[in-house]
Amino acid sequence: MIREYIGIGVLIALFVLLMINVGVMEGEAQSLYDKIDAAQILAAEGKIAEAAQTTADANQEWLSWSAHSHILLRHDEVEEVTHGFFELIKCLESHDGATDADFDYLRESIRCLIESERLTFEAVF
Amino acid sequence: MLIIFLRTLIIFLTLLFSMRFMGKRQLGELELSELVIAVLISDIAANPLQDIGIPLLNGLLPIVVLMCCEVILAGMMVRSNAVKIAVCGRPCMLIHNGVIDQFQMKKNRVTIDELADELRKQSVLDIDSVEYGVLETDGNVNVILKPSHRAVTVADMGLSFEDEGYPIIIINDGCLMEKNLKLCGRDEGWLYKELKARNVSRPENVYLMSVNSTGGIYFAEKENRKR
Numbered sequence: 001m002i003r004e005y006i007g008i009g010v011l012i013a014l015f016v017l018l019m020i021n022v023g024v025m026e027g028e029a030q031s032l033y034d035k036i037d038a039a040q041i042l043a044a045e046g047k048i049a050e051a052a053q054t055t056a057d058a059n060q061e062w063l064s065w066s067a068h069s070h071i072l073l074r075h076d077e078v079e080e081v082t083h084g085f086f087e088l089i090k091c092l093e094s095h096d097g098a099t100d101a102d103f104d105y106l107r108e109s110i111r112c113l114i115e116s117e118r119l120t121f122e123a124v125f
Numbered sequence: 126m127l128i129i130f131l132r133t134l135i136i137f138l139t140l141l142f143s144m145r146f147m148g149k150r151q152l153g154e155l156e157l158s159e160l161v162i163a164v165l166i167s168d169i170a171a172n173p174l175q176d177i178g179i180p181l182l183n184g185l186l187p188i189v190v191l192m193c194c195e196v197i198l199a200g201m202m203v204r205s206n207a208v209k210i211a212v213c214g215r216p217c218m219l220i221h222n223g224v225i226d227q228f229q230m231k232k233n234r235v236t237i238d239e240l241a242d243e244l245r246k247q248s249v250l251d252i253d254s255v256e257y258g259v260l261e262t263d264g265n266v267n268v269i270l271k272p273s274h275r276a277v278t279v280a281d282m283g284l285s286f287e288d289e290g291y292p293i294i295i296i297n298d299g300c301l302m303e304k305n306l307k308l309c310g311r312d313e314g315w316l317y318k319e320l321k322a323r324n325v326s327r328p329e330n331v332y333l334m335s336v337n338s339t340g341g342i343y344f345a346e347k348e349n350r351k352r
Contacts, residue, residue: 004200007193075178
């Protein structure tokens with residue numbers, strides 16, 4: 001009987017912790033989206049240095065979070081986002097500048113990452 | 126490589142704990158739900174070991190979840206016969222009074238060859254000698270022979286015999302089992318006396334020594350030869 005209660009308790013605890021984790025990841029993703037959006041607006045206004053700085057800040061935030069994401073998410077998907085950040089910074093710091101597609105690529109990488117954890121029908125099946 | 130080494134250790138310990146937690150029944154004949162879990166666990170555990178790009182938690186989490194599911198399901202099956210039947214099914218009679226139930230054979234997808242194989246495993250060659258042949262929920266066929274074909278027992282012969290009792294091991298491969306010695310009401314003085322009577326000086330030189338409740342002793346000295 002005790003084993004069954006432990007089993008039920010562990011399942012409930014895991015479910016709650018995983019739901020909390022999804023919430024934390026959603027919040028972190030939204031924070032990154034906001035910074036990327038801001039960088040894109042700055043880049044569109046021609047403020048490339050500020051855009052690069054904003055992207056670098058977002059990248060720092062992502063890197064500080066990547067230990068957490070490495071434990072929970074597939075490593076290649078995490079690296080994809082890291083790669084996307086460095087590519088975007090490289091584009092912004094080069095003379096060519098970044099296109100909307102570069103920003104979209106980074107946003108999509110983050111979205112794919114979060115989508116795999118989000119409790120949706122598509123994700124489950 | 127160090128990561129794989131550590132992961133293997135962690136997965137191994139987790140599986141060991143899971144199996145221990147699920148109980149001994151997991152190690153014997155597998156019921157359907159247990160078989161599913163055993164197959165799943167073995168497959169899931171292998172993934173993070175083979176692919177370093179998969180987080181270890183991807184392997185550990187399903188194992189813990191499966192472990193909890195099995196414990197809860199086993200508890201429900203103990204309490205509710207309906208749950209037990211829903212998960213494991215019911216035993217069914219394949220042979221009754223020497224006659225094969227062909228409907229049940231088809232329903233359970235058991236072929237004549239498989240049935241004959243199961244009967245042979247139990248040293249039964251003639252189906253006519255079987256009173257009941259039951260297909261159990263774990264897939265085994267249990268056979269009960271007609272009274273005229275059953276082996277003669279002591280009770281059938283009208284004889285009486287003294288129960289020899291359960292033999293308790295006192296020395297196991299040179300190791301003295303003090304707890305067992307006390308359990309059979311003996312002490313070390315008695316033990317050394319018995320050893321001396323068999324020209325053995327120390328328990329370390331004994332391979333196996335057991336005593337049953339009538340005082341009967343089984344003794345095997347340790348061999349010195351090396352192969």
